[in-house]
Each structure stands twice: as C-alpha cells, then as structure tokens.
Amino acid sequence: MKILNATLLLVALLTSGSGYALSPAAEEGKALYPACHVCHNPSQDPPLGPPMWGVKRRYQRASMNEEEFVQRMMSFVKAPSEEKAIHDEALSQLGLMPAMPFDDETLFKIVNYILEERFAPPCDHWEIAIKRAQTRGDMDHAQKDLRQFKRFCQ
Ligand code: HEC
Numbered sequence: 001m002k003i004l005n006a007t008l009l010l011v012a013l014l015t016s017g018s019g020y021a022l023s024p025a026a027e028e029g030k031a032l033y034p035a036c037h038v039c040h041n042p043s044q045d046p047p048l049g050p051p052m053w054g055v056k057r058r059y060q061r062a063s064m065n066e067e068e069f070v071q072r073m074m075s076f077v078k079a080p081s082e083e084k085a086i087h088d089e090a091l092s093q094l095g096l097m098p099a100m101p102f103d104d105e106t107l108f109k110i111v112n113y114i115l116e117e118r119f120a121p122p123c124d125h126w127e128i129a130i131k132r133a134q135t136r137g138d139m140d141h142a143q144k145d146l147r148q149f150k151r152f153c154q
Pocket residue numbers: 035036037038039040048049050055073076077080084085086087088090091094095096097098100110111
C-alpha cells in the first residue's frame with residue numbers, strides 16, 4: 001500500500017510538469033487567471049499592472065496566514081479602494097485597479113491559484129522599468145529596480 005501511494009504521488013508530480021501539484025481549486029483558478037494576466041503580465045511595455053510576483057510577496061508579508069491572504073486579496077479584487085491597497089508604488093504609478101466582476105467562488109479559485117503558483121521573478125519587467133526610469137531621469141527608481149534585477153535575475 002505504501003509503495004502504491006508513493007507511486008501515485010510520483011506520477012502526480014511528474015505529470016504536473018513543474019514538479020508540484022496545484023489543489024483542484026487552484027487548478028480551476030489557473031484556467032481563469034488570463035483575466036488577470038492581461039494587465040499583470042510582467043513583459044508589458046508600458047505595464048498595465050504590477051507583476052503578480054511582487055503583488056503576492058506583499059500580500060504574504062501583510063497576512064498572518066494563507067486564509068488571511070485569500071480573504072484580503074479577494075476583498076481588494078472585488079472592490080478595489082485606495083484604503084485597502086497595499087502596493088503603494090503601483091497605485092501611484094498606474095492608478096487604482098478596476099473592480100473585477102467575478103463571484104466569490106470564482107475569485108476564491110483565482111486567488112488560490114495565485115497563492116499556490118510559483119511565479120518567476122519579473123526580470124523582463126525590471127529591465128523595462130529600469131529603461132523607462134532612466135529615460136525620465138528617475139535615477140532612484142532605476143537603482144531600486146536594478147537592485148531587484150541583480151538580486152533575482154543574475
Ligand atoms: C485592467 C487591468 C487589470 C486587470 C484586468 C487586473 N488588474 Fe490587478 N491591478 C491593476 C493595477 C493597475 C494595479 C495597481 C494599482 C492598485 O494597487 O490598485 C493592480 C493591483 C492588484 C493587486 C494589488 C492591490 C493592492 O495595492 O493591494 C491585486 C491583489 C490584484 N491587482 C489582483 C488582480 C487579480 C486577482 C486580477 C484578476 C481577477 C486582476 N488583478 C486583474 C490592474 C489590473
């Protein structure tokens with residue numbers, strides 16, 4: 001029995017492709033995530049939204065556990081407001097995100113996908129942001145993104 005379980009786990013890991021399995025809710029959320037990726041795509045120039053890698057890190061730091069992470073993110077996405085927003089930098093540069101017309105069940109799946117997915121550091125985004133900051137003479141911003149790029153992309 002133990003061998004069978006281990007074999008099933010191995011098959012699940014191998015077939016998931018990236019070496020880890022998403023929960024069923026997150027798997028459904030993944031199929032809906034393109035609705036967020038249209039703006040949260042890290043390769044956009046100019047960007048329409050902040051890369052989800054950084055959004056997720058901020059929500060993880062601001063939350064005590066996964067339940068709070070999910071509740072907090074669902075609450076923002078349903079009805080974005082400046083009071084709820086914790087990504088100050090994106091808010092000041094891009095303006096407040098529009099509300100997304102999803103019901104709670106759908107949003108729960110999308111947010112669980114964000115929680116479970118291992119997003120790659122947004123190296124393209126930083127390269128684009130460094131060039132844009134240099135062009136407008138904002139050297140503080142260029143330096144900050146360069147530090148992130150060196151830390152996570154080199
Ligand atoms: C039309 C473009 C657009 C779409 C579509 C979009 N976002 Fe955003 N999102 C933004 C922008 C711009 C910001 C940064 C400003 C802000 O924080 O409100 C943002 C910020 C966020 C934040 C951080 C908010 C904060 O400051 O605390 C979360 C969480 C988020 N988005 C989740 C989502 C999810 C989940 C989806 C898909 C269901 C989604 N977004 C779809 C544009 C978009």
